[in-house]
Amino acid sequence: MSGTVHIVGGGLAGLSAALELAEAGRRVTIYEGGPALGGRARSYEDKQLGCRLDNGNHLLLSANETVFAYLDRIGARHTLVGPGAPIFPFHDLAAGLDWTVRLSPGRIPWWVFSNRRGVPGMRLKELGGLLKLMRARGDQTVSECLDPGALADRLMIPLAVSALNTRPEIASAALMGAVMRESMAKGGSACVPWFPAIGLSESLVDPATVRLQQLGVTIRTGARVAGLGLVHGRVGTMLLPEGRVELAPGDQMILAVPAHSARDVAAGVLPDMTAPTEYESILNLHYRADVLDRLTGDLARAGFAGVVGGMAEWVFVKPGILSVTVSAANHLADHSAAALAATIWREVRAVVSPALQPGTTLPDALPPHRVVREKRATFAATPAQDRLRPQCRTSVPNLVLAGDWTATGLPATIEGAMRSGLVAARALGPGSRPPLT
Ligand SMILES: Cc1cc2nc3c(=O)[nH]c(=O)nc-3n(C[C@H](O)[C@H](O)[C@H](O)COP(=O)(O)OP(=O)(O)OC[C@H]3O[C@@H](n4cnc5c(N)ncnc54)[C@H](O)[C@@H]3O)c2cc1C
Structure with a gap:
């Protein structure tokens, strides 16, 4: 195949497709509408807090085979950190109780029979x-x-x-x-948690950008595609900020944008495309607090803890930052950032304080913080929304779909997004590896 593959969307689905195709010798151009690659998994410099933040805490599991294969291809596996074992510390706010689930490494779940390794009660x-x-x-x-x-x-x-x-x-x-x-x-060996040592961009995006550039991929940021047009039954034109651009006859396209954007962009070429229509938000609260060197026990080892019985769900301990995730957060849309920050800081103190070295405490007063709401973090993973997810192949022969919202069989995760990118790349035909099953 000699034509160019135009990849619209520079999130992890688009990057994983680009890597697959460029390594197979295809000519690839990525069009990313935003100022930087990475999509919903990105880091940025927060001037107010004076540090680097991820848009949201992301956790990977050793089971995420596609993600680890991608990391190996871009030489970035070493940028992840984690406890190196399948451990999940928890804190129950109502009961004031700490425990750690320690999964057994093999398939037989011995941990369920153990008071020391299982779930209390x-x-x-x-x-x-x-x-x-x-x-x-x-x-x-x-x-x-x-x-x-x-x-x-x-x-x-x-x-x-x-x-x-x-x-x-x-x-x-x-x-x-x-x-x-x-x-x-x-x-348990498939459930070892991992997360980026510095940030999502440093692990998943920047090394991929370097590798793609080495492979000759053209990367355009600030290149929002507003629409596509058909020519003789194939995608033949795309509307870019500079105007309408014609595709060459052998060109192909992967549309790797989120569901809501895909419906708009593809309206002229796939009027009957189905896609999820409902979304859930994720709330992240980042507090300036340097406790990494003063932590003890499983919270220190794991770098995170699950929280039960409150608003916070996961607390992550990062250099200079305590960071909280609240998923399925649409019901908190009306809560002010100030109220959320105050309530959740009280919960963070209850979770983290018992793990601090004697003589050290977290202040009562709210530290500098940032509240980040990702309004359309993922599609709502209900049975009805799941049925709306389209397959990668479309009725237009040179157009395939990718993204965490396509029919990956998984919820919206990095693993699903990257898998969808590979499936899309391989669906484009010879020059790529065999289809994923
Ligand atoms: C706060 C948060 C926490 C999460 N936590 C986890 C986690 O712990 N573990 C996990 O596995 N997953 C997690 N996820 C999900 C994960 O981030 C996503 O599944 C994954 O990043 C989706 O990648 P994608 O490429 O499919 O889509 P996106 O990342 O949305 O990429 C699509 C890209 O297309 C671009 N675009 C949109 N429209 C256009 C257009 N018209 N023209 C050109 N470009 C366009 C966008 O700017 C974007 O860069 C989380 C997500 C969020 C938001």
Whole structure:
């Protein structure tokens, strides 16, 4: 194949497609509408806090095979940090209780039988809920599969809300089941948590940019594509800021923009395309607090803790920053940033203080902070929205779709986004590797 592949959207789906194609010898141009690559996984300099921030805390698992293969291709695996073991510290705000789930490395979940490694208060009969989740189909929700109890409240619901970014009462059990089959069901060695040592851009975007440039990929930022046009049944034109541009006859296109944008851009060429229409937001609160050197125990080792019984869901400890994630946060849209910051700071103090070295404390007073709301963080992972996700191939022969919202079989995650990029690249035909199954 000799034509150029035009990749619209420079998020992780677009970058993963570009890498695959450029390594296979294809000519590639990326058109990114924003000022920088990375999309929903990016870092930036926050002048007010005087440090680098991620737009949102992102956690990867060792099960994310496509992500680790991508990191190896761009030489960036070493930029991730983590505890090196499948450990998940938790704090229950209402009970004032700390515990750490330590998954067994192999497939047999010995951890469930251990008071020291499991979930306090959990009953063995609750384990049936995990099997129900893994076998779930159709319209079942996460809540319908889980038996009420400590396993649900203190582990599975926190994991499901962060993996699906959707409340368990409406979240698709089938999507959660897919996550579990790829992680927990394979044992603890597939559940080792990892996150970027410095930032998302430093791990996932900047090294990819260098590699793509070495491979001769043209990268255009500030190049928002406003629409596409058909010529003889194929995508033949694209509307860029400088005007309408014609594609050469052998050219192909990967549309790797978010669902809402894809509907607009593709309206002229795929009028019947279905795509998710509902979104959930994610709230991140970054507090200026340097506690990394004063932490002890599992919070120090893991670098994060799950929080139960409050508004905060995960607290991440980073150099100079304590950072909190609240997923499925549409219900907090009316809360002011000031009120959220104050409430959640009280929760952070309750979670982090017990892990501080004796004689050190976190101040009562709210430290400098930043509240970041990602309004359309992911599509709402309900069964109905999942059914709207399109396959990568379209009715237009030289146009394929990519992005975390396409039919990846996973919720909207980095792994799903990157997988969709590979599937799209390989769907374009010879010159690429065999299709992913
Ligand atoms: C706060 C937050 C926390 C998250 N946490 C996790 C986590 O812990 N683990 C995990 O695996 N995933 C997490 N995710 C999800 C993950 O970030 C996304 O699934 C992934 O980044 C999506 O990549 P994408 O390439 O599909 O889409 P995007 O990142 O949205 O990329 C699409 C790109 O297209 C560009 N674009 C849009 N319209 C146009 C146009 N018309 N022309 C040109 N360019 C255009 C956009 O600017 C963007 O750069 C999180 C997401 C958020 C927001």
